[in-house]
Amino acid sequence: MACSQYISTKETTHAARVSRLLLDPCTDLFRDILRNHVTEVQFPFILQKEKNTLSPILNKAQREKLYPRSGNFTGTYDVFDLSLLYILLRNISGITPHQKGWGKSPDPSDRSLSANIDRIREIRNTYCGHAVSVSLLDAEFLKLWQDLTIIITELEGSLPGGCTTYTDAANIIKTVTMDPEQEKRFLDMIDQQHQSTADLKKIMSGITTNLKNQNVNLNMLELRRVVTDVDITELEINQKRERTELEKVKYEQDKQRTELNDLSTNLARLEKLSNSEKKKYETSRDDREVDTVVGETTWSDDELYYVVEETPSSGELYYIVEETSQGDEEVDYVVEETPSNDELYYIVKETARGAKELFDDVVEKPLIGNLDNLIEETARSAARGAEKLLDFLEDK
Missing domain, CATH: 1.20.58 (Methane Monooxygenase Hydroxylase; Chain G, domain 1)
Incomplete structure (x- = not known):
């Protein structure tokens, strides 16, 4: 009786079908999208180029897979799960972010490639990574399946060739018989996704802490920059003030030089005038003496x-x-x-x-x-x- 709650039901089968759709067709669809933007031949070189970007956001298993201690990555995309494929699509594929940006819930009207990739991520986190229970009611299952089918069709339409492989697979998985072993297998996959999500949360928490520390450092750097800018501004003001003072001194020197030149000119003019007046005085004195003589020899009218x-x-x-x-x-x-x-x-x-x-x-x-x-x-x-x-x- 205690184990009766773990017996397969219609609701648990709905959850298993969603898990199977995400872990098989959707994962293969992500692989094809990645191949369409980064070929498997180019992939090892891009990995080394983007190592500083990828390494901090990978968990231990993902890091050992992409950057093995024995050397470079030599595998194929088939060894990547949905979570790792999302990280690679987001960071090295060159796909343009949607209107809200990578990692955020896209606007319902935004049907871009990156928006649909983020919708798959959200559904996976909700029903596989963060699910409280592994069961879905009929109405919730039907609505979720309809949304997934539309997303898969739009993602598949971005690939060359116009195939409908993954849309067809979604229609089959919706109604195909799920035996107990298959159901258990996919439910175990859900548990693994729970663990992977927990590890990812831990990594993200560490990244968040690092980002906060970096923000603090950036704030300190910004504060230092502001202080430096203030010091530079004060230095520029002092330099401007000193230049103004120097200009004033230069102006006063030029003014004094002009006054000295005018004084020299006036002195020369006075000296010349003095000599002229001296000559005039001597001439005048001679004239006065003559006038005196003439005056003494001049008779009156009588x-x-x-x-x-x-x-x-x-x-x-x-x-x-x-x-x-x-x-x-x-x-x-x-x-x-x-x-x-x-x-x-x-x-x-x-x-x-x-x-x-x-x-x-x-x-x-x-x-x-x-x-x-x-x-x-x-x-x-x-x-x-x-x-x-x-x-x-x-x-x-």
Whole structure:
């Protein structure tokens, strides 16, 4: 009686059929999709190229299968289960992620290749990997089978050749007789999937922890970068401030240099002006001295009028010259006649008086017009008479 709960029923048979569909046709379908994107000849080289990407997300069994200690992978895709095939399709096939991204529940309207691959993953995790019980009611089974059939048909349509092998297999498995041994076999596979899922959870937990640590490190690095950016910004500000100060100093130097040049120019100009003013001063001083002399020799209007009034007329000057000339003739006559001492004394006295009067007139009165010429001739005539007189006196 205690073992009656483990007897096969219609509901457990539904679960076994779903497990068989996932573990056989769907797994083979994943293999063909992988071959369509990465050939088995290329696979070992891509494995080595993507080792750093794949190794952290593989469990121990998967890692030993892909990266054996004895050397490189030499097997075929037939040794890969559904879980490992999903990892390879997601990471090395080059298939474009769906709208929500790999590993997330796709949008119902998204019927892309990656979306359908993720739908198979979700069904497998729900009914094989994480199932609480291995039994399905009729309604749930029929709805699930319908969804799986559509997904398989769409995935198969992405392969070349247009075959319907896996869709046909799904229709057969839905109604084929399931003997107790086959049912037990697939139920055991479900248990193995449970264990594989548990291992995968452990790996994912470790990856999550590593990612958190990496995020902490990234945050620290980001913080350091921000601090560095702040330091760089402050350095740039200080450099800009120093450049501004240097420009100000340069401006002041240029300004002082300009002022010095202007000062030198002004000094040269002042020196030149000083020399010029000195010459002007000396010239002015000479002019002042001349003006002083002229001022001292300049007569007032009354004095000038008096001189003009007292200046002899042309007739009077002519009379003086004529008388002087007659005096010369008389002197000649006297010399010839050999006058007496009294007469000689009288002549000398009169001649001296005439010369004195003439001299006074010349010195005290200004020369006007052509009078200077007349007086000069008169003076010459008087001088000749005086010379003759001296000669006569010496001879006598």
